[in-house]
Amino acid sequence: MDERAVAEASVESVFREERGRLLASLVRRFGDLDLAEEVASEAIEAALVHWPVEGVPARPGAWLLTTARRRAVDRLRRDQAYAARLAVLQVEADRAGPVPSPDADSDLPDERLQLFFTCAHPALPAEDRTALTLRCLAGLTTPEVARAFLVPSATVAQRIVRAKRKIREARIPFRVPGADELPERLPGVLQVLYSIFTEGYAASSGPQLQRLDLAEEAIRLARILRRLLPAEREVAGLLGLLLLIHARRDARTGPEGEFVLLGDQDRDRWDRAMIEEGRALVLVALTGGPPGVYGVQAAIAALHDEAVDVATTDWPQVVALYDVLLALAPSPVVALNRAAAVAMRDGPEAGLTLLDELAGEPRLRGYHPYPAARAELLHRLGRYSEAAAAYRKALDLVGTEPERAHLRRRLREVDPSGPDSTPDAPPGQ
The missing domain is CATH 1.10.1740 (Rna Polymerase Sigma Factor; Chain: A)
Structure with a gap:
């Protein structure tokens, strides 16, 4: 060279x-x-x-x-x-x-914490915060941010310009919030990082299930935040959550990029070093005070990662943790995940009853995991025509091709001759 x-x-x-x-x-x-x-x-x-x-x-x-x-x-x-x-x-x-002069361990004084809080200021709309954080802290170019979220570059550029203008015109201070402000402001910073990771872990649309570079960038930023705020337990909880989920990345897709459900994953392909690091962070997050949202979610992820298989997962404890999470941050998505855990603990009928109670939730109408979860439980109960209808509803909403292919396969199992189906499997196979 x-x-x-x-x-x-x-x-x-x-x-x-x-x-x-x-x-x-x-x-x-x-x-x-x-x-x-x-x-x-x-x-x-x-x-x-x-x-x-x-x-x-x-x-x-x-x-x-x-x-x-x-x-x-x-x-x-x-x-x-x-x-x-x-x-x-x-x-x-x-x-x-x-x-501050650069110290012996680094070239630059580390003022990124101020930049975290400036980019994630609550006065900025959520999509602007995420775009600005990716641009300024992750170093992605505007086209890269646009590709990450499958929106036009012009849209991302507008969001970034709008965020900068808001910071300038509103005189948003470039500083770390005081101790009295931190509890109110930190969740916004954590939410931005979690949103970046979520889009990387489970892409909203496109040809691939995962965008590993985006997920890994969120982890890198969470590590920085953890070093900058070592006493904040929820920062430890978020980093632990991201690591425990990302540890499964290699097993979530097959040789052709196909979607592999948690119960079908080869757990020998999970990253054990990452799991151990995540578990240690869960202990930090849950020690020394009331649990936080990310610490509880990390504890749930740890239970999945510690189990030999789905059958031996401690489902009663998973449900109990979802109960805590619902009390901390009630939402229909948390209720949906709890219903799925109840189905594993008490059987598909119990889970389906809880899912049906969520049918009127407007925030779940465009959320494909909801009809997909109903379809799976109806499938297990042998209610094939209802399962087929739910699979089709999920197909109308799903964004990525691997998930679409998976739902089509499941639909063929319950309705070999229907639309989006080919007669290659009898019901229940």
């Missing part, structure tokens, strides 16, 4: 690892996300010019930060409209004290 290729690889590696920290430091100093992004990009371009000639510096992150700061100051000085603003920023910076 030639020197330029080595330098480009070094820039990419450094920028991938340090982008959030670089951006956070620049925003703290200059108070403008757009300006921070622009000068960070200019610093990368400068690195591609200088590093092949001068060599990669010993502390590349600090080099990028210094270069970006100089570019920002030069730009502000050239622009008359920013002259007064630069003076105000300097006064504020002097009042706040010097920017």
Whole structure:
């Protein structure tokens, strides 16, 4: 590999690892996300010019930060409209004290926590928060964010611009909330990360069941947040939940990308090291105070991961944990998951009764797991015509091709001759 290729690889590696920290430091100093992004990009371009000639510096992150700061100051000085603003920023910076120097273990002062809370501020709409977090903290480009959620790039660009404008016009502070604000603000940050992971773990639409890069990015961000807020038990709970679910990733699809149900997965393919890390985090999340939403969900995931198979899963304990979760965060989706667990504990009739009680929930009308769950229980009870109708309803709503193929296979089992069916299996086979 030639020197330029080595330098480009070094820039990419450094920028991938340090982008959030670089951006956070620049925003703290200059108070403008757009300006921070622009000068960070200019610093990368400068690195591609200088590093092949001068060599990669010993502390590349600090080099990028210094270069970006100089570019920002030069730009502000050239622009008359920013002259007064630069003076105000300097006064504020002097009042706040010097920017922390890089310590022995890192190239950049770590101010990503402020950026987490700025990107996930409750004043921003949920979709804007997610887009901004992926752009600023995960480092995804606008087209990459658009591909992740299967929306046009223009839509994502509009969301990001809107979020930045809101931050600027509403003067949303770039800071970590005080101790009195943290309980109210932290759940929003955690929800953004969970939403990113959910789209990666179970894609809403498209040719693939999973988007592993998106799920892994959410885990990477959750690890950062865990390091930055080590005393927050719900942060530990979220990271534990993500790890315990992601540990099954390799077994969730077959050789051709087909969907594999939990009960049919080869558990030898589950990532045991990840499971053990997740279980340790569950203990942290559930120790020292009342349980939180993510800690309880992580405990449920741990019970699934610890079992030898579906039959030996501790279903009474799973149901009990869903009872706790319903008390903490009541929602029809939690009630749906609890009904499925009750069906495993008490039989399909008991689960179906609970599902039927949710039939009027408007939030489940477009949620394909609801008719799919009903179809499975009706299938187990031998009520094939009703199961077929429920499978067809789920097919109308499902987004990914692997799940669609799975539902078609199940439909053929209960109605070999019906629409979306081919006569290759008798009912119940």
